[in-house]
Amino acid sequence: MESDKTLDLSKDRNKDFVENMFSSIQAQTSAYCFQCMTCTNGCPVVLNYQPTPREELDLLPHQIMYSVRLGLKDLVLESRMLWACTECYMCTEYCPQGIQVCDVIYELKNLAVKERKDLIPRGLRIFANTLLDQGRTAEIMDWEREDLELPDLSGAGDEVLQELLRKLGLPELIETKS
Amino acid sequence: MKKYALFLGCNIPARVFQYEASARLVLKELGIELVDIEEFSCCGPVPLRSLSFELFLAAGARNLGLAEAQGLDVMCLCSGCFSTLSDVNHHLKEDAELRAAVNKKLGSFNVAYNAGIEVKHFLKVLYQDVGLENIKKRIVRSYSDLRIATHYGCHTIRPSKVVQFDESFPPILFDKLVEVTGVESVPWAAKSACCGGPAIAVNESLALDLCEKKLADAKAWNADFLCTSCPFCHVQFDTMQAKIASEREQKYDIPSILYSQLLGLAMDLDRELLGIDHNRLSLEKLESALGPARPKEAA
Numbered sequence: 001m002e003s004d005k006t007l008d009l010s011k012d013r014n015k016d017f018v019e020n021m022f023s024s025i026q027a028q029t030s031a032y033c034f035q036c037m038t039c040t041n042g043c044p045v046v047l048n049y050q051p052t053p054r055e056e057l058d059l060l061p062h063q064i065m066y067s068v069r070l071g072l073k074d075l076v077l078e079s080r081m082l083w084a085c086t087e088c089y090m091c092t093e094y095c096p097q098g099i100q101v102c103d104v105i106y107e108l109k110n111l112a113v114k115e116r117k118d119l120i121p122r123g124l125r126i127f128a129n130t131l132l133d134q135g136r137t138a139e140i141m142d143w144e145r146e147d148l149e150l151p152d153l154s155g156a157g158d159e160v161l162q163e164l165l166r167k168l169g170l171p172e173l174i175e176t177k178s
Numbered sequence: 179m180k181k182y183a184l185f186l187g188c189n190i191p192a193r194v195f196q197y198e199a200s201a202r203l204v205l206k207e208l209g210i211e212l213v214d215i216e217e218f219s220c221c222g223p224v225p226l227r228s229l230s231f232e233l234f235l236a237a238g239a240r241n242l243g244l245a246e247a248q249g250l251d252v253m254c255l256c257s258g259c260f261s262t263l264s265d266v267n268h269h270l271k272e273d274a275e276l277r278a279a280v281n282k283k284l285g286s287f288n289v290a291y292n293a294g295i296e297v298k299h300f301l302k303v304l305y306q307d308v309g310l311e312n313i314k315k316r317i318v319r320s321y322s323d324l325r326i327a328t329h330y331g332c333h334t335i336r337p338s339k340v341v342q343f344d345e346s347f348p349p350i351l352f353d354k355l356v357e358v359t360g361v362e363s364v365p366w367a368a369k370s371a372c373c374g375g376p377a378i379a380v381n382e383s384l385a386l387d388l389c390e391k392k393l394a395d396a397k398a399w400n401a402d403f404l405c406t407s408c409p410f411c412h413v414q415f416d417t418m419q420a421k422i423a424s425e426r427e428q429k430y431d432i433p434s435i436l437y438s439q440l441l442g443l444a445m446d447l448d449r450e451l452l453g454i455d456h457n458r459l460s461l462e463k464l465e466s467a468l469g470p471a472r473p474k475e476a477a
Contacts (some may be wrong), residue, residue: 044372048387083380086388087224088372089336093347102337109228120229123379127225136220138192145191148199148453153191157219157244161237164287168233 009070017073020111026103033065039091039101045084057081061091061101068104077112081105083121117175128174135162180307182253182298183245184212185263187409188220190256194409196453200438201255201300203447207316208308212253217244221259222266224333224376232283238266239280243291251296253303255438257408261333261341263297268340299334301407301437302343305351313358318446318474320360324467326440327401327432328356328363329392329415330370331408355437356405359444360469363405368395374418375410389414390422393430403464404434412436416458433459440464446471 021027039061040046049056059067059079067076076082082105091101112119130137135158145153190198205212222237242263245252254260270277271293281290298306304313330352335343344351348370353363374388393415396404406412415434423429435457442452443465454461 044388044391045377045384048384048391084377084384086332086372086374086376086384087227088332088376090332090372093336093338106227106231110231113229121380124225124228127379128229131220131226136192137188137223140191141193141195144456145195145198148195148451148456150195150199150202151214153186154216156216157241160217160240160287161219161222164236164240164284165233167286168230168236168283170230170233173230173233 009072012074013071014073015071018069018071021068021104021107024107026100027068027107029097029099030065030068030101030104032097032099033062033069034097035062035066036096037062038094038096039065039099042090042094044088044090045081045086057084061105064108065099065101065104068108076108077116077119082109082112083119083124113173120174125174128170132162132165132170135159179209179211180303181211181213181250182303183215183218183248183250185218185221185241185245185252185254185256185259187223187254187256187259189258189409189413194412194436196456197255197409197412197436197438200436200442200447200452203451204438204442204445205303207445207447208304208312210303210307213248213250215244215248215250221256221262223258223262225379227262227265234262235266235269235276235280236283238263239270239277239291240284240287240289242267242270242295242297243284243289246291246295247289251298253298253300255300255407256410257299257331257333258410260297260299264341267293267295267297299341299343299407301334301352301355304355304441310354310358313355313441316474317359317441317444318471319444319468321444321464321467322360322469324361324403324464325364325399325401326356326361326403326405327366327396327399328352328369329373329404329406329411329434331406331411332370332372334408335370352405352407352437356440359440361440361467364396364399364401366395366399366401368392373411373414375414385414386418386422386426389418390426390428390430393419393422393432396432397430401432403461404432405437405440406434407437420458433457433461433464435461435464443468446474
């Protein structure tokens with residue numbers, strides 16, 4: 001194997017990270033990985049960047065699963081694969097070991113959001129701000145709905161969701177000034 | 179008559195109102211009653227789970243609790259909402275401790291979720307509650323010589339253990355619903371692949387790449403139209419296809435129709451109210467494949 005294609009094991013291995021990840025039932029499943037690469041071979045994002053997916057994504061799904069076990073925290077969190085994932089669940093559906101690949105990726109993103117705010121993609125911050133400002137991700141088109149004789153939508157739940165997300169700390173999570 | 183709380187989400191009232199209009203019409207005709215719950219909010223979608231699982235569960239549980247308080251199961255039109263609420267429901271049903279923790283957070287909002295309801299996708303309601311035979315009885319104008327690439331949408335079908343969309347995997351339920359209208363549902367390779375929609379916020383070029391791959395495959399199978407049942411997928415094929423044509427100079431000419439519109443036309447319902455002209459790409463060729471109306475059977 002070419003040396004530039006192998007994982008960099010020289011970085012610090014983080015024991016707390018492994019213990020933390022393995023405290024969740026979903027992430028624990030990554031321990032069963034035997035590197036068959038079914039997840040990577042079925043991933044539409046990896047496929048899209050063939051023949052050189054690692055140049056665009058850093059780590060491929062099966063490498064992420066193995067790196068979690070090895071405790072390569074920085075390598076995993078900085079991998080662009082996390083944010084390119086479309087959550088299509090192909091990996092999870094077909095994993096012969098029952099590993100919750102997509103859920104592990106979600107957990108890694110949650111961790112990055114907590115500890116490495118520099119890594120949060122711009123689009124995700126915009127999404128969060130829209131939700132905090134409007135209580136929904138897009139505005140209701142009243143006049144278009146009227147044309148189709150659809151009932152009025154009061155948007156009564158929007159403010160409640162805004163309040164819930166504020167109360168549970170979304171502004172601090174994405175570091176917006178509230 | 180089976181009754182559901184209709185969960186609309188954000189994208190449908192903002193961009194794909196024709197899905198809501200056609201689904202309401204079709205379901206009314208088929209004897210499914212829908213209840214609108216005013217206090218429903220955004221489902222707390224997939225990008226929220228990327229930020230925080232805790233917030234994702236709280237937002238979802240609040241919505242589920244509102245339906246549960248009225249003793250209603252939830253029906254989603256949007257596959258994103260369906261996936262979110264099914265996922266939250268799955269976690270909260272499996273884990274009583276987690277449920278208690280989420281309910282504690284919801285305490286001051288006067289709502290709690292006790293894991294007592296089901297979340298269903300529109301297609302499953304049609305298949306399971308109405309049934310193919312009953313739908314067939316209501317079809318008065320069949321299509322002829324029409325090839326459709328049926329697009330399931332990732333979040334409708336995976337993970338299968340969580341969403342429990344179809345007894346068979348890969349699922350066949352949507353193909354059957356499409357074929358009941360007289361069209362041919364082609365066995366295209368990319369049937370259950372990603373439309374690219376979820377990548378839009380983070381990486382638009384990836385979103386267009388994935389969409390284009392699907393269009394190319396549908397084209398290779400000589401499909402005339404794509405059929406969808408998710409507003410995000412529909413927008414990918416309807417709006418992004420135009421973008422691909424203009425920015426990438428690749429014309430595929432495979433318009434997308436929402437299943438509720440495809441079925442509604444075959445049931446001879448009002449095309450204006452089905453919102454046929456609200457789709458960006460023309461459905462003229464599809465409408466011209468409709469046969470003459472035969473008299474309606476009694477239900």
